Each structure stands twice: as C-alpha cells, then as structure tokens.
Amino acid sequence: MQTEAITLIRKPIGALTPDMFEPVMQAVPELADGQVLLRVKLLSIDPYQRGLLDESPMTGAPVAVGAVMSGRGIGEVLQSRAPSWDVGDLALGEVGWREHSVVPVAGLQRIVKSPMPLSHNLGVLGFPAITAWLGLETIGFPTAGECVLVSSAAGAVGSAVGQIAKARGARVIGIAGGTRKLSLLRDTLGFDAAVDYRAERDLAAALKLVAPNGLDLYFDNVGEQMLDAAFSVLNNAGRVLLCGHIASYDDTFKADTGPRHYREIMNRRWRVQGFVVRDHMARFAEARKALVDLVESGRLQPVVTRIEGLRNAPVALCGLLNGHHVGKTFVELA
Amino acid sequence: MQTEAITLIRKPIGALTPDMFEPVMQAVPELADGQVLLRVKLLSIDPYQRGLLDESPMTGAPVAVGAVMSGRGIGEVLQSRAPSWDVGDLALGEVGWREHSVVPVAGLQRIVKSPMPLSHNLGVLGFPAITAWLGLETIGFPTAGECVLVSSAAGAVGSAVGQIAKARGARVIGIAGGTRKLSLLRDTLGFDAAVDYRAERDLAAALKLVAPNGLDLYFDNVGEQMLDAAFSVLNNAGRVLLCGHIASYDDTFKADTGPRHYREIMNRRWRVQGFVVRDHMARFAEARKALVDLVESGRLQPVVTRIEGLRNAPVALCGLLNGHHVGKTFVELA
Numbered sequence: 001m002q003t004e005a006i007t008l009i010r011k012p013i014g015a016l017t018p019d020m021f022e023p024v025m026q027a028v029p030e031l032a033d034g035q036v037l038l039r040v041k042l043l044s045i046d047p048y049q050r051g052l053l054d055e056s057p058m059t060g061a062p063v064a065v066g067a068v069m070s071g072r073g074i075g076e077v078l079q080s081r082a083p084s085w086d087v088g089d090l091a092l093g094e095v096g097w098r099e100h101s102v103v104p105v106a107g108l109q110r111i112v113k114s115p116m117p118l119s120h121n122l123g124v125l126g127f128p129a130i131t132a133w134l135g136l137e138t139i140g141f142p143t144a145g146e147c148v149l150v151s152s153a154a155g156a157v158g159s160a161v162g163q164i165a166k167a168r169g170a171r172v173i174g175i176a177g178g179t180r181k182l183s184l185l186r187d188t189l190g191f192d193a194a195v196d197y198r199a200e201r202d203l204a205a206a207l208k209l210v211a212p213n214g215l216d217l218y219f220d221n222v223g224e225q226m227l228d229a230a231f232s233v234l235n236n237a238g239r240v241l242l243c244g245h246i247a248s249y250d251d252t253f254k255a256d257t258g259p260r261h262y263r264e265i266m267n268r269r270w271r272v273q274g275f276v277v278r279d280h281m282a283r284f285a286e287a288r289k290a291l292v293d294l295v296e297s298g299r300l301q302p303v304v305t306r307i308e309g310l311r312n313a314p315v316a317l318c319g320l321l322n323g324h325h326v327g328k329t330f331v332e333l334a
Numbered sequence: 335m336q337t338e339a340i341t342l343i344r345k346p347i348g349a350l351t352p353d354m355f356e357p358v359m360q361a362v363p364e365l366a367d368g369q370v371l372l373r374v375k376l377l378s379i380d381p382y383q384r385g386l387l388d389e390s391p392m393t394g395a396p397v398a399v400g401a402v403m404s405g406r407g408i409g410e411v412l413q414s415r416a417p418s419w420d421v422g423d424l425a426l427g428e429v430g431w432r433e434h435s436v437v438p439v440a441g442l443q444r445i446v447k448s449p450m451p452l453s454h455n456l457g458v459l460g461f462p463a464i465t466a467w468l469g470l471e472t473i474g475f476p477t478a479g480e481c482v483l484v485s486s487a488a489g490a491v492g493s494a495v496g497q498i499a500k501a502r503g504a505r506v507i508g509i510a511g512g513t514r515k516l517s518l519l520r521d522t523l524g525f526d527a528a529v530d531y532r533a534e535r536d537l538a539a540a541l542k543l544v545a546p547n548g549l550d551l552y553f554d555n556v557g558e559q560m561l562d563a564a565f566s567v568l569n570n571a572g573r574v575l576l577c578g579h580i581a582s583y584d585d586t587f588k589a590d591t592g593p594r595h596y597r598e599i600m601n602r603r604w605r606v607q608g609f610v611v612r613d614h615m616a617r618f619a620e621a622r623k624a625l626v627d628l629v630e631s632g633r634l635q636p637v638v639t640r641i642e643g644l645r646n647a648p649v650a651l652c653g654l655l656n657g658h659h660v661g662k663t664f665v666e667l668a
Contacts, residue, residue: 243600266576271605276600
C-alpha cells in the first residue's frame with residue numbers, strides 16, 4: 001500500500017517558506033506487534049514545529065532533509081496489532097505529515113468520541129488551552145481586578161489565556177496584528193481591550209493607554225520588543241510568564257538580542273518565570289476537566305483556522321509562523 | 335554647639351573617590367519637640383549610598399552638592415524632647431555623616447542594650463542579614479541537598495546568605511575576589527567551595543568545576559557578567575534572586591548592557607525574581623529573632639570591617655564599592 005507524505009527538501013536559513021517541502025508517495029510499512037495503522041484525519045500545526053528544522057531543537061528531534069515532516073495529529077485506526085485498540089478507534093499522537101501512519105500505540109492518546117468537534121482535541125481542549133490553563137494556574141494566577149496582558153492573543157494559546165483570565169475575574173488586554181484579530185478579541189472573545197502591534201509605532205505608549213493602572217501579569221508568547229514594551233507598563237511585583245518566543249523562531253543563529261531589564265527586575269520586584277507545559281503532565285487530566293467546564297459554560301470559545309488537504313500543510317505552518325491565522329491551526333485531510 | 339560633618343563637594347561621573355567629600359564644622363540646631371540629639375557612635379556604610387549621589391536614586395533622596403552625606407547609624411541620646419526617649423538610650427536611624435545629629439524620633443529604632451557588640455545591629459542582626467534571611471525565606475527557599483551560589487559572598491549580605499543557606503542544609507558556593515576573601519569563606523564561614531572571580535579568566539567554567547551538578551539557586555548581589563556566568567550553570571527550574579547589582583553602581587548613564595538570557599529563562603523554566611527587603615518590613619521582627627538564634631548557636635558568624643573616625647567615612651564607602659572590605663563595613667566615631 002502506498003500513501004502520500006510531505007518531506008523536507010531544504011533546511012531554512014531564516015524564514016521558512018512552503019517550497020522547502022515536497023509531497024512524495026511512500027510505501028506503508030507492515031504492522032508490527034504493538035502498532036496500529038492510522039488514517040490521518042487532522043494534523044495539528046504548531047509553532048514548535050519551526051524549531052524541529054533547527055540543528056538542535058528545544059523540543060523534539062530534528063527533521064533531516066529528505067525525511068517526512070514531524071507533526072502531531074488525530075487518526076482513525078484502520079488496522080491494529082495492539083490488544084486494546086480496535087478498528088475505528090480515534091487516536092492522537094505523533095503521526096507525521098502523511099495520509100496513513102503506522103505508529104506504536106505507546107505514544108498514543110485515546111480520543112473519547114463526543115458530540116464536540118474533533119478539532120477541539122487539538123485546540124480548546126488540547127495542548128494550547130492546557131498550556132494556557134496550567135500556565136495561569138501554576139505561575140500566573142491572575143485574580144479578580146488584576147490587569148493581564150497576553151501577546152499573540154488571537155492565537156491558540158493566547159485566545160485561551162485571555163478567556164480563562166477573564167473567567168477568573170481579571171481585566172484582559174490582548175496584543176495582536178490587524179483589524180480582523182482585534183475585532184475577534186474585543187467583539188467575540190470579550191477582551192477588555194486590544195492593541196494592534198502592527199498599527200502602533202510606540203507599543204509601550206499604546207499599552208499605557210489601555211492599561212492606565214499598569215499590568216499585574218504579562219503572559220508572553222512572543223518575546224523581544226513585545227516583552228520590552230510589556231515590561232515598561234508592568235507594576236511593581238508584577239509577574240511575567242515566558243511561554244513562547246515567536247519573534248525569534250526564524251532566527252537561525254540564535255543571537256539573543258532580547259530585552260535588557262535585569263536591573264529593573266530587581267528594582268521593581270518583578271517575577272519572570274519560564275513555563276513549559278510538558279513539565280506539568282501530572283495535571284493534564286485536571287486541566288482538561290476544567291477546560292471542558294469552561295467550554296460547556298460558554299466562557300471559553302474555540303477559535304480555529306482550518307486548512308484542507310495534506311499538501312497544504314507547509315502553507316499552513318508558514319501562515320501560522322507569519323501570523324496569518326487566528327486560534328488553533330489544523331489541516332483536515334480528505 | 336558646633337559639630338563636624340562630611341559634605342559632598344562634587345557629584346561623581348563614574349567611579350566615586352574620597353576627594354568628592356570634605357569635612358566641615360556646622361552648628362547643631364536647637365531641639366524641637368519630638369526630637370533627640372544623638373552622639374553618633376557607629377555609621378553604617380552601605381552600597382545603596384552610592385545611588386544617593388545619582389539624580390534619581392532607586393532608594394532614598396538624592397544628596398545635593400554642598401549637603402551633608404546621608405547615612406544610617408547608631409547614636410546615644412544626649413538630649414531629648416521626646417517623651418519615651420531618655421538620655422543614654424541607643425537609637426538606630428538616619429543620622430547622616432556627622433558627629434552629632436538632631437533627628438525626629440519617629441524614624442528611630444530603639445537598640446536594646448545587650449552583651450552583643452553594638453555593630454551586630456548593623457550587620458549580623460541588621461539590614462544585611464535580615465535581607466539575606468528574608469530573601470531566602472520568601473523567594474530562595476534553599477532546601478537540603480540543593481546547591482546555592484551567592485555573589486559578593488564575603489560581603490555583609492553574601493556572608494549571611496551563605497551561612498543561612500548552609501544552616502538550611504544546602505551546599506553553598508561563594509564568589510568573591512582575592513585569596514583573603516576566599517580563605518574567609520572556606521576556612522572560617524564553612525562554605526563548601528569558593529571561586530575567585532579576579533583570578534578566573536572563564537568564570538562560567540570555574541563555576542562548572544565547583545558545581546558539577548549545577549546550581550539550584552543563585553542569590554545575585556552583582557549582576558552583569560556574574561549573572562551571565564551563573565545562568566550558564568543554573569539547573570532547569572532553577573531560581574535567581576536579584577538582590578543587588580554592584581557591577582553597575584558606578585555606571586552613571588545606566589545603559590543596561592546586562593545579561594540576555596530571556597529565551598533560556600523560558601526553555602529552562604527558570605524563575606528570576608527581584609527582591610527589595612523593605613517590602614517585607616512586617617516580617618523584620620521574625621527575621622531578627624531567627625538571626626539571634628543563628629548567631630547564638632554559632633551558625634551565623636559576624637564578619638565586619640571596622641574603620642575609625644568620621645573623616646574616614648568617604649574612604650570607607652569607596653573601599654566598600656571597590657570590593658576592598660569583608661562583611662559589614664562601619665565607621666566607629668571617636
């Protein structure tokens with residue numbers, strides 16, 4: 001049996017472009033014990049995948065030139081040589097950018113069938129929202145009346161951060177690029193204010209206008225200049241949760257020219273803390289339960305960008321990295 | 335009545351030198367209600383005093399050219415127009431660099447007479463040790479088996495940090511400059527290891543040798559390159575307590591060229607937090623009680639540099655800033 005897959009044909013130096021990938025036909029290997037054959041239904045498109053193209057990714061193994069691109073997704077079991085997995089079961093795990101994938105069941109998470117859209121498992125009930133919930137629960141803990149800023153606010157993590165912080169009673173400000181995203185934040189998701197970083201020449205001044213009493217928490221998904229601007233309006237004893245640094249993903253040489261506020265961290269008693277969600281796997285079930293409650297009560301609305309067809313996965317990833325999407329980006333296979 | 339005082343005659347641009355101060359004779363003002371006349375016995379010499387010479391100090395009011403230098407000290411009451419203060423009482427507070435000082439009692443702390451040396455109230459039972467104890471209690475919390483690094487380790491705060499962390503069961507490494515200080519740390523104060531930053535060409539490599547399993551906590555009194563070096567050996571989920579930045583006190587223009595590890599804070603899940611002891615005044619009495627226990631049980635040894643004579647206060651401050659002293663620096667008046 002043959003299946004289509006997307007391989008990397010060239011490593012990016014700087015910005016990633018779709019022409020660095022190419023579709024190929026490959027033979028599907030025979031099933032070994034403990035494996036299942038999945039028909040891939042959804043591919044999750046995530047910022048960490050840019051890092052897999054570097055020599056030494058922070059997360060996961062590097063993807064070599066000529067290899068199939070790595071990626072997580074949801075598939076339906078077509079054949080099984082694992083006792084507890086049956087044909088028709090749904091599984092989430094590392095499937096790669098391919099239409100059919102043979103994977104060991106050890107790394108798979110079972111998807112319980114429910115009336116909710118399957119893509120919820122990648123977004124509003126999946127890693128991005130779990131990241132948001134656990135980041136706020138373990139480090140950020142915004143309280144009623146506090147002012148919370150989140151960057152990449154229209155993204156999968158950011159849109160969840162803002163809504164969860166709202167649900168905890170905080171005043172929430174989002175940074176995003178473009179009027180479509182700003183409208184999403186303010187009109188659909190209930191953010192108290194939103195700032196368009198593309199339209200503002202002085203981001204710090206723009207933040208000061210919408211946060212006249214200063215920020216208590218900044219949930220950072222971007223780094224660099226955006227982090228600088230947030231520091232400039234952070235209250236004494238404010239917290240900064242460092243969750244992502246989209247600003248630098250394309251920076252091949254990793255010259256860290258980032259913010260320079262160490263003296264101010266001391267003088268202003270700030271707490272700056274890194275957060276990596278996989279450190280908190282013991283609490284994933286608790287997080288998911290809380291997220292189901294938030295979704296069912298309407299306090300956490302899903303935001304998605306759905307792209308059709310395996311061959312569009314490279315375009316989907318580049319679009320995500322260039323800020324063209326809102327919410328959780330995923331590819332739906334035919 | 336006339337008294338001698340030390341005035342500022344020139345503001346430093348860059349390094350402070352003793353010739354920027356000058357002794358003068360001044361009239362002692364008449365006592366008003368609520369004031370006492372103190373004969374100053376000890377002057378506390380502290381790093382924050384360098385900041386008072388800047389235009390906008392982080393702590394305290396700037397000292398103008400021609401004014402008497404500000405400074406805390408301990409004095410004996412010679413005259414009193416405050417009901418609860420009697421001749422012979424001992425008081426700690428802002429007295430300035432003068433032999434006799436008229437001060438409102440509102441800002442004074444009463445010194446309980448005890449068999450302990452009076453200078454303990456400035457060092458091992460005073461602000462520096464309270465800073466060390468509360469910094470470790472509220473942010474650092476080193477536990478048994480953890481590895482703790484402290485910079486400016488032979489200083490008033492650093493020597494207390496190391497000894498208190500040892501008392502909590504941690505393995506303690508100090509950074510200091512010169513063989514005399516290293517010997518103090520290792521042979522007298524019981525540090526597990528010490529690194530001479532003046533002798534090492536590669537501080538990060540030197541730290542790696544003495545902390546083969548990495549650091550769990552870095553108590554930073556210096557900033558800049560020393561902070562960089564500490565980050566390079568900080569374990570995942572490590573903590574950095576930013577308490578001082580001696581490295582930059584003479585940097586008039588405050589160009590913050592500091593460390594650039596924001597990405598690593600995220601990737602390594604570090605917590606970097608500023609600490610200012612005066613935020614924690616509600617716990618000073620508790621801290622002092624704990625410090626008395628530590629001193630009386632021999633687990634916290636006082637380290638002091640005693641300098642004689644009011645006219646040597648400028649030399650004392652410059653010596654402190656240049657790293658010539660160990661422990662708590664104070665001036666004893668004739």
